[in-house]
Amino acid sequence: MVEDIDRYLREDKLPHIWCPGCGHGTVMASILRGFARSGIDQDKTVVISGIGCSGRASGYLDFDTLHVTHGRAITFATGVKMANPDLTVIVITGDGDGAAIGGNHLIHACRRNIDLKVILFNNNIYGMTAGQFSPMTPTGATATTAPYGNIDQNFNLCELAKSAGATFVARGAAQQPRQLIRIFKKGFAHQGLTFVEAITQCPVNYGRRNNLGGARDMLNWQKEHIINHRKYQDLPPEEKEDKLPAGILYQVEKEEYTEKYQQIITAAQESDDQ
Amino acid sequence: MAKRGKVNLARPDWCKACGICVEVCPVEVLELGPERIEIAYPDNCVGCENCELSCPDFVLKVVKENDE
Numbered sequence: 001m002v003e004d005i006d007r008y009l010r011e012d013k014l015p016h017i018w019c020p021g022c023g024h025g026t027v028m029a030s031i032l033r034g035f036a037r038s039g040i041d042q043d044k045t046v047v048i049s050g051i052g053c054s055g056r057a058s059g060y061l062d063f064d065t066l067h068v069t070h071g072r073a074i075t076f077a078t079g080v081k082m083a084n085p086d087l088t089v090i091v092i093t094g095d096g097d098g099a100a101i102g103g104n105h106l107i108h109a110c111r112r113n114i115d116l117k118v119i120l121f122n123n124n125i126y127g128m129t130a131g132q133f134s135p136m137t138p139t140g141a142t143a144t145t146a147p148y149g150n151i152d153q154n155f156n157l158c159e160l161a162k163s164a165g166a167t168f169v170a171r172g173a174a175q176q177p178r179q180l181i182r183i184f185k186k187g188f189a190h191q192g193l194t195f196v197e198a199i200t201q202c203p204v205n206y207g208r209r210n211n212l213g214g215a216r217d218m219l220n221w222q223k224e225h226i227i228n229h230r231k232y233q234d235l236p237p238e239e240k241e242d243k244l245p246a247g248i249l250y251q252v253e254k255e256e257y258t259e260k261y262q263q264i265i266t267a268a269q270e271s272d273d274q
Numbered sequence: 275m276a277k278r279g280k281v282n283l284a285r286p287d288w289c290k291a292c293g294i295c296v297e298v299c300p301v302e303v304l305e306l307g308p309e310r311i312e313i314a315y316p317d318n319c320v321g322c323e324n325c326e327l328s329c330p331d332f333v334l335k336v337v338k339e340n341d342e
Binding site: 001002004005009014015016018019020021022023024025026029030033174177178181203214215216219220 | 285292327328
Protein backbone atom coordinates (compact mmCIF):
# COMPACT_ATOMS: atom_id res chain seq x y z
CA MET A 1 0.00 0.00 0.00
CA VAL A 2 1.21 3.54 -0.69
CA GLU A 3 1.98 5.78 2.23
CA ASP A 4 -0.83 7.70 3.86
CA ILE A 5 0.05 11.40 3.63
CA ASP A 6 -2.60 12.80 5.99
CA ARG A 7 -0.10 13.39 8.79
CA TYR A 8 1.78 15.85 6.56
CA LEU A 9 -1.25 17.91 5.53
CA ARG A 10 -2.80 20.96 7.17
CA GLU A 11 -6.33 19.81 6.50
CA ASP A 12 -7.82 23.11 7.71
CA LYS A 13 -6.03 24.85 4.80
CA LEU A 14 -7.39 22.39 2.22
CA PRO A 15 -8.81 21.84 -0.37
CA HIS A 16 -6.07 23.74 -2.17
CA ILE A 17 -6.64 26.59 -4.61
CA TRP A 18 -4.91 24.91 -7.56
CA CYS A 19 -7.12 24.62 -10.65
CA PRO A 20 -8.94 21.42 -11.63
CA GLY A 21 -6.43 19.14 -13.35
CA CYS A 22 -3.33 21.03 -12.16
CA GLY A 23 -0.44 18.65 -11.58
CA HIS A 24 0.90 20.48 -8.52
CA GLY A 25 -1.21 18.40 -6.12
CA THR A 26 0.11 15.16 -7.60
CA VAL A 27 3.71 16.33 -7.27
CA MET A 28 3.11 17.58 -3.72
CA ALA A 29 1.65 14.20 -2.71
CA SER A 30 4.66 12.48 -4.32
CA ILE A 31 7.02 14.69 -2.30
CA LEU A 32 5.21 13.61 0.87
CA ARG A 33 5.35 9.93 -0.02
CA GLY A 34 9.05 10.21 -0.86
CA PHE A 35 9.55 12.00 2.44
CA ALA A 36 7.68 9.27 4.34
CA ARG A 37 9.96 6.65 2.77
CA SER A 38 13.11 8.64 3.57
CA GLY A 39 12.56 8.23 7.31
CA ILE A 40 13.50 11.87 8.02
CA ASP A 41 11.96 13.51 11.11
CA GLN A 42 8.99 15.73 10.17
CA ASP A 43 9.74 18.00 13.13
CA LYS A 44 13.31 18.62 11.94
CA THR A 45 12.30 19.58 8.42
CA VAL A 46 11.58 23.03 7.07
CA VAL A 47 9.64 23.66 3.85
CA ILE A 48 10.19 27.02 2.18
CA SER A 49 8.41 28.34 -0.88
CA GLY A 50 8.31 31.57 -2.85
CA ILE A 51 5.57 33.19 -4.89
CA GLY A 52 3.34 31.69 -7.56
CA CYS A 53 1.19 28.59 -7.78
CA SER A 54 4.04 26.45 -6.42
CA GLY A 55 4.44 28.89 -3.54
CA ARG A 56 1.09 27.85 -2.11
CA ALA A 57 2.49 24.41 -1.24
CA SER A 58 4.17 25.44 2.00
CA GLY A 59 0.84 26.62 3.40
CA TYR A 60 -0.72 23.19 2.91
CA LEU A 61 2.08 21.22 4.55
CA ASP A 62 2.33 20.45 8.25
CA PHE A 63 6.03 21.13 8.69
CA ASP A 64 7.81 24.23 9.93
CA THR A 65 7.21 26.37 6.86
CA LEU A 66 8.15 29.72 5.40
CA HIS A 67 6.26 31.41 2.57
CA VAL A 68 8.65 34.11 1.42
CA THR A 69 9.18 36.82 -1.18
CA HIS A 70 9.24 36.22 -4.91
CA GLY A 71 12.30 34.31 -6.10
CA ARG A 72 13.94 34.29 -2.68
CA ALA A 73 12.95 30.86 -1.36
CA ILE A 74 16.53 29.59 -1.86
CA THR A 75 18.03 32.59 -0.04
CA PHE A 76 15.79 32.15 3.00
CA ALA A 77 16.54 28.43 2.88
CA THR A 78 20.27 29.13 2.78
CA GLY A 79 19.87 31.22 5.94
CA VAL A 80 17.91 28.49 7.71
CA LYS A 81 20.44 25.81 6.76
CA MET A 82 23.46 27.94 7.75
CA ALA A 83 21.87 28.78 11.12
CA ASN A 84 20.98 25.16 11.85
CA PRO A 85 22.69 22.62 9.58
CA ASP A 86 20.94 19.72 11.35
CA LEU A 87 17.64 20.63 9.70
CA THR A 88 16.44 19.12 6.44
CA VAL A 89 15.54 22.09 4.27
CA ILE A 90 13.16 21.64 1.34
CA VAL A 91 12.57 24.43 -1.16
CA ILE A 92 9.46 24.34 -3.33
CA THR A 93 9.67 26.80 -6.18
CA GLY A 94 8.28 27.23 -9.68
CA ASP A 95 9.65 28.01 -13.11
CA GLY A 96 8.86 31.70 -12.66
CA ASP A 97 9.99 31.88 -9.03
CA GLY A 98 13.05 29.63 -9.38
CA ALA A 99 14.25 30.13 -12.96
CA ALA A 100 13.37 33.79 -13.61
CA ILE A 101 13.41 36.14 -10.60
CA GLY A 102 15.21 33.55 -8.46
CA GLY A 103 17.36 32.10 -11.22
CA ASN A 104 20.56 33.64 -9.94
CA HIS A 105 19.98 32.25 -6.45
CA LEU A 106 19.46 28.81 -7.96
CA ILE A 107 22.77 28.97 -9.81
CA HIS A 108 24.72 30.09 -6.78
CA ALA A 109 23.11 27.61 -4.39
CA CYS A 110 24.19 24.90 -6.86
CA ARG A 111 27.68 26.37 -7.01
CA ARG A 112 27.99 26.18 -3.23
CA ASN A 113 26.57 22.66 -3.05
CA ILE A 114 24.63 23.63 0.08
CA ASP A 115 22.39 20.85 1.35
CA LEU A 116 19.02 22.16 0.17
CA LYS A 117 16.40 19.98 -1.50
CA VAL A 118 15.24 22.27 -4.30
CA ILE A 119 12.09 21.04 -6.03
CA LEU A 120 11.04 23.14 -8.99
CA PHE A 121 7.46 22.76 -10.22
CA ASN A 122 7.74 23.42 -13.94
CA ASN A 123 4.37 24.15 -15.55
CA ASN A 124 5.91 26.22 -18.39
CA ILE A 125 4.03 29.40 -17.48
CA TYR A 126 3.21 32.01 -14.83
CA GLY A 127 -0.08 30.35 -13.95
CA MET A 128 -1.20 32.37 -10.93
CA THR A 129 -1.01 35.70 -12.72
CA ALA A 130 -2.93 34.33 -15.73
CA GLY A 131 -0.31 33.11 -18.14
CA GLN A 132 2.72 35.31 -18.83
CA PHE A 133 5.63 33.42 -20.41
CA SER A 134 8.40 32.18 -18.14
CA PRO A 135 11.97 31.04 -18.86
CA MET A 136 10.49 27.54 -19.21
CA THR A 137 7.86 28.42 -21.82
CA PRO A 138 8.97 26.57 -24.96
CA THR A 139 10.01 28.59 -28.01
CA GLY A 140 6.98 29.21 -30.20
CA ALA A 141 4.37 28.60 -27.48
CA THR A 142 1.86 31.35 -26.83
CA ALA A 143 1.28 33.22 -23.58
CA THR A 144 -0.62 36.37 -22.62
CA THR A 145 2.66 38.28 -23.06
CA ALA A 146 3.57 36.37 -26.24
CA PRO A 147 0.32 36.22 -28.21
CA TYR A 148 2.16 35.58 -31.49
CA GLY A 149 4.53 33.02 -29.99
CA ASN A 150 7.44 33.09 -27.58
CA ILE A 151 10.75 33.95 -29.30
CA ASP A 152 12.92 33.11 -26.27
CA GLN A 153 14.67 29.79 -25.80
CA ASN A 154 13.70 27.94 -22.65
CA PHE A 155 16.31 26.66 -20.19
CA ASN A 156 17.30 23.06 -19.78
CA LEU A 157 17.21 23.43 -15.99
CA CYS A 158 18.70 20.03 -15.16
CA GLU A 159 21.73 20.72 -17.35
CA LEU A 160 21.99 24.19 -15.84
CA ALA A 161 21.89 22.86 -12.26
CA LYS A 162 24.47 20.19 -13.05
CA SER A 163 26.91 22.56 -14.69
CA ALA A 164 26.46 25.08 -11.86
CA GLY A 165 27.57 22.44 -9.35
CA ALA A 166 24.48 20.63 -8.03
CA THR A 167 25.40 17.15 -6.85
CA PHE A 168 21.99 15.48 -7.31
CA VAL A 169 19.97 16.31 -10.41
CA ALA A 170 16.72 14.62 -11.40
CA ARG A 171 13.67 15.14 -13.53
CA GLY A 172 10.21 13.66 -13.15
CA ALA A 173 6.67 14.39 -14.22
CA ALA A 174 3.21 14.40 -12.67
CA GLN A 175 2.30 11.64 -15.09
CA GLN A 176 4.74 9.29 -13.31
CA PRO A 177 4.11 9.64 -9.56
CA ARG A 178 5.85 6.35 -8.76
CA GLN A 179 9.06 7.58 -10.38
CA LEU A 180 8.72 10.94 -8.60
CA ILE A 181 8.39 9.20 -5.23
CA ARG A 182 11.59 7.21 -5.86
CA ILE A 183 13.42 10.38 -6.94
CA PHE A 184 12.31 12.30 -3.86
CA LYS A 185 13.20 9.46 -1.48
CA LYS A 186 16.74 9.33 -2.87
CA GLY A 187 17.00 13.10 -3.19
CA PHE A 188 16.08 13.65 0.46
CA ALA A 189 18.81 11.20 1.50
CA HIS A 190 21.46 13.01 -0.58
CA GLN A 191 23.88 15.38 1.17
CA GLY A 192 24.38 18.45 -1.01
CA LEU A 193 22.38 20.55 -3.41
CA THR A 194 19.54 18.38 -4.65
CA PHE A 195 17.69 19.70 -7.67
CA VAL A 196 14.52 18.06 -8.95
CA GLU A 197 12.59 19.43 -11.90
CA ALA A 198 9.01 18.19 -11.59
CA ILE A 199 7.09 18.76 -14.79
CA THR A 200 3.45 19.48 -14.07
CA GLN A 201 0.55 20.32 -16.33
CA CYS A 202 -1.22 23.70 -16.28
CA PRO A 203 -4.36 22.98 -18.27
CA VAL A 204 -5.99 26.34 -17.54
CA ASN A 205 -3.33 28.94 -18.32
CA TYR A 206 -0.92 27.02 -20.54
CA GLY A 207 -2.70 24.05 -22.08
CA ARG A 208 -5.84 25.86 -23.13
CA ARG A 209 -3.92 28.72 -24.69
CA ASN A 210 -1.71 26.32 -26.67
CA ASN A 211 -4.44 23.91 -27.79
CA LEU A 212 -2.95 21.07 -25.78
CA GLY A 213 -6.32 19.83 -24.56
CA GLY A 214 -7.25 19.23 -20.95
CA ALA A 215 -5.30 17.73 -18.06
CA ARG A 216 -5.68 14.21 -19.37
CA ASP A 217 -4.31 15.15 -22.80
CA MET A 218 -1.41 16.96 -21.19
CA LEU A 219 -0.58 13.89 -19.09
CA ASN A 220 -0.57 11.81 -22.26
CA TRP A 221 1.84 14.34 -23.79
CA GLN A 222 4.13 13.85 -20.77
CA LYS A 223 3.92 10.09 -21.20
CA GLU A 224 5.11 10.33 -24.80
CA HIS A 225 7.76 13.02 -24.35
CA ILE A 226 9.30 12.56 -20.91
CA ILE A 227 11.04 9.22 -21.01
CA ASN A 228 13.45 7.25 -18.87
CA HIS A 229 16.97 8.64 -19.25
CA ARG A 230 18.43 5.25 -20.20
CA LYS A 231 15.95 4.88 -23.04
CA TYR A 232 16.61 8.49 -24.00
CA GLN A 233 20.36 7.85 -24.31
CA ASP A 234 19.78 5.16 -26.92
CA LEU A 235 17.55 7.30 -29.15
CA PRO A 236 18.88 8.67 -32.46
CA PRO A 237 19.47 12.46 -32.31
CA GLU A 238 16.40 13.38 -34.39
CA GLU A 239 14.11 11.57 -31.93
CA LYS A 240 15.71 13.27 -28.92
CA GLU A 241 14.70 16.74 -30.12
CA ASP A 242 11.18 16.83 -28.68
CA LYS A 243 11.86 14.59 -25.69
CA LEU A 244 13.29 15.01 -22.20
CA PRO A 245 15.13 12.41 -20.11
CA ALA A 246 13.61 11.56 -16.72
CA GLY A 247 14.99 9.89 -13.61
CA ILE A 248 18.08 10.58 -11.54
CA LEU A 249 20.28 12.18 -14.19
CA TYR A 250 23.37 12.92 -12.13
CA GLN A 251 24.64 12.21 -8.62
CA VAL A 252 28.09 12.66 -7.12
CA GLU A 253 29.41 12.90 -3.57
CA LYS A 254 31.15 16.18 -2.82
CA GLU A 255 31.85 18.12 0.36
CA GLU A 256 28.79 20.06 1.44
CA TYR A 257 28.81 23.80 2.13
CA THR A 258 27.74 23.94 5.80
CA GLU A 259 30.33 21.24 6.61
CA LYS A 260 33.05 23.34 4.99
CA TYR A 261 31.79 26.40 6.87
CA GLN A 262 31.98 24.50 10.16
CA GLN A 263 35.65 23.79 9.41
CA ILE A 264 36.21 27.54 9.00
CA ILE A 265 34.48 28.22 12.32
CA THR A 266 36.63 25.59 14.03
CA ALA A 267 39.83 26.93 12.45
CA ALA A 268 38.97 30.51 13.49
CA GLN A 269 38.22 29.42 17.06
CA GLU A 270 41.52 27.54 17.26
CA SER A 271 43.48 30.53 16.01
CA ASP A 272 41.71 32.74 18.58
CA ASP A 273 42.69 30.36 21.35
CA GLN A 274 46.37 30.60 20.48
CA MET B 275 -8.56 -11.31 3.26
CA ALA B 276 -7.94 -9.65 -0.06
CA LYS B 277 -4.29 -8.71 -0.53
CA ARG B 278 -5.15 -5.43 -2.19
CA GLY B 279 -7.70 -2.83 -1.18
CA LYS B 280 -10.48 -1.06 -2.99
CA VAL B 281 -10.80 2.58 -3.91
CA ASN B 282 -12.76 4.83 -1.56
CA LEU B 283 -13.85 8.46 -1.69
CA ALA B 284 -11.90 9.64 1.34
CA ARG B 285 -12.65 13.34 0.80
CA PRO B 286 -15.44 13.68 -1.75
CA ASP B 287 -15.86 17.41 -1.09
CA TRP B 288 -12.33 18.13 -2.30
CA CYS B 289 -12.94 16.68 -5.78
CA LYS B 290 -12.69 19.19 -8.66
CA ALA B 291 -13.85 16.70 -11.30
CA CYS B 292 -10.65 16.86 -13.37
CA GLY B 293 -11.02 13.23 -14.45
CA ILE B 294 -7.34 12.29 -14.09
CA CYS B 295 -8.31 9.26 -11.98
CA VAL B 296 -10.53 7.96 -14.79
CA GLU B 297 -7.58 8.26 -17.18
CA VAL B 298 -5.09 6.38 -15.00
CA CYS B 299 -7.46 3.57 -13.95
CA PRO B 300 -6.51 0.38 -15.83
CA VAL B 301 -10.03 -1.06 -15.49
CA GLU B 302 -13.45 0.57 -15.38
CA VAL B 303 -14.22 1.72 -11.84
CA LEU B 304 -14.67 5.47 -11.79
CA GLU B 305 -17.05 7.78 -13.62
CA LEU B 306 -17.35 11.54 -13.64
CA GLY B 307 -20.68 12.49 -12.12
CA PRO B 308 -22.34 15.89 -12.49
CA GLU B 309 -20.23 17.45 -9.73
CA ARG B 310 -17.57 14.99 -8.71
CA ILE B 311 -16.07 11.59 -9.28
CA GLU B 312 -18.20 8.56 -8.48
CA ILE B 313 -17.19 4.98 -7.82
CA ALA B 314 -19.51 3.46 -10.40
CA TYR B 315 -18.18 -0.11 -10.51
CA PRO B 316 -16.37 -0.85 -7.23
CA ASP B 317 -16.22 -4.59 -7.92
CA ASN B 318 -13.89 -3.95 -10.87
CA CYS B 319 -11.24 -2.29 -8.67
CA VAL B 320 -7.95 -4.19 -8.66
CA GLY B 321 -6.38 -1.97 -5.96
CA CYS B 322 -3.49 -0.76 -8.14
CA GLU B 323 -3.49 2.67 -6.42
CA ASN B 324 -2.90 4.59 -9.66
CA CYS B 325 -5.83 6.88 -8.81
CA GLU B 326 -4.64 7.57 -5.27
CA LEU B 327 -1.13 8.38 -6.52
CA SER B 328 -2.34 10.63 -9.34
CA CYS B 329 -5.29 12.44 -7.73
CA PRO B 330 -4.11 16.07 -7.37
CA ASP B 331 -6.73 16.78 -4.71
CA PHE B 332 -6.18 13.88 -2.25
CA VAL B 333 -9.76 12.67 -2.78
CA LEU B 334 -9.21 8.96 -3.39
CA LYS B 335 -7.71 6.35 -1.11
CA VAL B 336 -7.29 2.66 -1.69
CA VAL B 337 -8.05 0.89 1.58
CA LYS B 338 -8.42 -2.71 2.59
CA GLU B 339 -11.97 -3.55 3.57
CA ASN B 340 -11.06 -4.44 7.14
CA ASP B 341 -9.29 -1.05 7.54
CA GLU B 342 -12.37 1.00 6.81
